[in-house]
Amino acid sequence: MSSRVEILNDGGYRSDGRRQYELRDVNIDLSQQGTADGCCTISHGLTQVLVTVFGPREAKMRSQTLHDRAVINVEMSVLPFSTGERRRRARADRRILELAATIKSTFEPVVQTTLYPRSQIDIFVQVLQQDGGLLHACINATTLALISAGIPMSDFVCAVSGGVHATSPLLDLTMLEENDLPHMTVAVMPRTSKVTLVALETRLHVDRFAEIFSLAGEAGQALHREMRRAVRGRTGRLVGVMETGMKQPIGGEPLERDVVMDDRMDF
Amino acid sequence: MISFASFPVSLQNETQDLTRHHPNVEDDIDMDEGFEEGIHRLTSPGEPLTSSQAFMRGHGTYIDREEVISSVAGTIERVNKLISVRAVRSKYNPEVGDLVVGRIMEVQPRRWKVDANSRQDAVLMLSSVNLPGGVQRRKLESDELQMRTFFEEGDLLVAEVQAFFADGAMSLHTRSLRYGKLRNGQLLTVPSALIRRLKSHFLSLPCGVDLILGLNGYIWVSKHVKQSEQEGEEAFDAEAVYSNKNDDIDDATRLAISRVSNIIRVLAAHFIPLTDTLLLDAYEWAVEQEGDVKDLLQADIGDAMIATITARD
Structure with a gap:
């Protein structure tokens, strides 16, 4: 390992001060954006993604409609200022197309598309900031955007990335760590603990796979609690407003809290 | 295009509520409530509700x-x-008899495709519109050839949901003198959950503005048309019904229309269901303020308006 920075120091801390199994601060904003049916901005540390969902609506491409279910269409764009080095990526960049296809195949088994024959669900993913864990931020944001659009899904999809440094597994890697370590992304459905996506683009020792896999699955459960409370909060507020026709006074500043996974985990 | 970047400010602090429990005990807290009728219990995807042996599953489950x-x-x-489970915000779910406002997207053989904010375009058959020359008349081949003289792409219309096709697409009809092409006004789009089913969806405000509240979330705000003119005499006046020309609208009416529209936009941004009393209160308040109509769209003025009108009940 020839890295300039120390990934995990002797005290067990990572370069940004986290422990091994600690996730970055998660911030979820479900406020309405323009005419979208559902939207979500999520930030995992410095990675920030905005997802807007339109539909189900009449399919624009008649040739691609399916007579028995809805088509999911994912379009992704990475803003030029999202990385340290400013550069414009073409929309047809292979890497972006691949990410979009991955998101699409992650959600196809989860969204109950059979309820909406001949329609189309458009998911627009915009990457605002990148600092590692891009795919899992995109998946989490898409989950929340679909839920806020009222589209039926069999469960949440919660994704977390994990990697391994020497023999010690790490969760939720930053860009710095991602560049040096073998890493993978796991998306779980928390209720059944079924996995809808495992993405591995680097070479990972086969003995480490099972460990990271189960760790990421467990981290997904922790993330699910956070996502669910955001959804609950929004649902409760909208229902409250609709019932009374009155705006609830919003009091106090949002409580800041890290999602901390216990350092000691028992399996 | 007016954007509401400033409005949903209140929605931004959504993730918080005041008490947070340790993750280990959080799950136990709201699990033991029953299914009392009338009490709203919130849920989110993937949450088990009950046993399928004791209950039947409905929509959203x-x-x-x-x-x-x-x-x-x-x-x-x-x-x-x-x-x-009723989703708090979702696409419009049509039901037979609903009044909708829509826009013609396409002219097809013997039918129009209408965008009605639903999951698929609605269909308006040539046989379910009133044709010129009497309400009851056989449809002729010549009618098929001149379908664009009735409705063209981009035209707005008000119609009623008549039936559904096998795939869930809705079929509309305009076989009433109240339905048909829309003129003299502007269209607003709000979330469909904000429009409740009312006795009448044709509102006429005292400020000289007519409202058509489509259950699909499309609202038509237009100049007031007198009842007698609207329905005409016994004979059905095709010229007037399918005309594309607006009447003369004076400045005062234009102002009233934009004021009502902006009020609806503010109410929708705060996710408040529309009622005529709220609208009237808000209109009075807006007139009292003597501000410019466009000022209503500013966040602080909008918030002040909401605070005032909701405090009145």
């Missing part, structure tokens, strides 16, 4: 391993043994 599980985020509703 599915069954897995003998459990009824929610598939959307919203409120749980129970009617006897039927459990369903």
Whole structure:
């Protein structure tokens, strides 16, 4: 390992001060954006993604409609200022197309598309900031955007990335760590603990796979609690407003809290 | 295009509520409530609601391993043994008899495709519109050839949901003198959940503005048309019904229309269901303020308006 920075120091801390199994601060904003049916901005540390969902609506491409279910269409764009080095990526960049296809195949088994024959669900993913864990931020944001659009899904999809440094597994890697370590992304459905996506683009020792896999699955459960409370909060507020026709006074500043996974985990 | 970047400020602090429990105990807290009718219980996708042996599953739920599980985020509703979940914000779900406002997207053989804010375009058959020369008349081949003289792409219309096709697409009809092409006004789009089913969806405000509240969330705000002119005499006046020309609208009416529109926009941004009393209160308030009509769209003025009108009840 020839890295300039120390990934995990002797005290067990990572370069940004986290422990091994600690996730970055998660911030979820479900406020309405323009005419979208559902939207979500999520930030995992410095990675920030905005997802807007339109539909189900009449399919624009008649040739691609399916007579028995809805088509999911994912379009992704990475803003030029999202990385340290400013550069414009073409929309047809292979890497972006691949990410979009991955998101699409992650959600196809989860969204109950059979309820909406001949329609189309458009998911627009915009990457605002990148600092590692891009795919899992995109998946989490898409989950929340679909839920806020009222589209039926069999469960949440919660994704977390994990990697391994020497023999010690790490969760939720930053860009710095991602560049040096073998890493993978796991998306779980928390209720059944079924996995809808495992993405591995680097070479990972086969003995480490099972460990990271189960760790990421467990981290997904922790993330699910956070996502669910955001959804609950929004649902409760909208229902409250609709019932009374009155705006609830919003009091106090949002409580800041890290999602901390216990350092000691028992399996 | 007016954007509301400033409005949903209040929605931004959504993730918080004041008490947070340790993750280990959080799950136990709101699990032991029953299904009392009338009390709203919130749920989110993937949450088990009850056993599928004791209850039937309705919309917004599915069954897995003998459990009824929610598939959307919203409120749980129970009617006897039927459990369903109503999503708090979703696409319009049409029902027969609903009044909708729509826009013609396409002219096809013997039918129009209408965008009605639903999951698929609605269909308006040539046989379900009133044709010129009498309400009851056979449809001729010449009518098919001149369909664009009735409705063209981009035209707005008000119609009623007549039936559904096998795939769930809705079929509309305009066989009433109240339905048909829309003129003299502007269209607003609000979330469809904000429009409640009312006795009449044609509102006429005292400020000289007519409102058509489509259940699909499309609202038509237009100049007031007198009842007698609207319905005409016994004879059906095709010229007037399918005309594309606006009447003369004076400045005062234009102002009133934009004021009402902006009020609806503000109410929708705060997710407040529309009622005529709220609208009237808001209109009075807006007139009293003597501000410019466009000022209503500023966040602070909008918030002040909402605070005033909701405090009145």
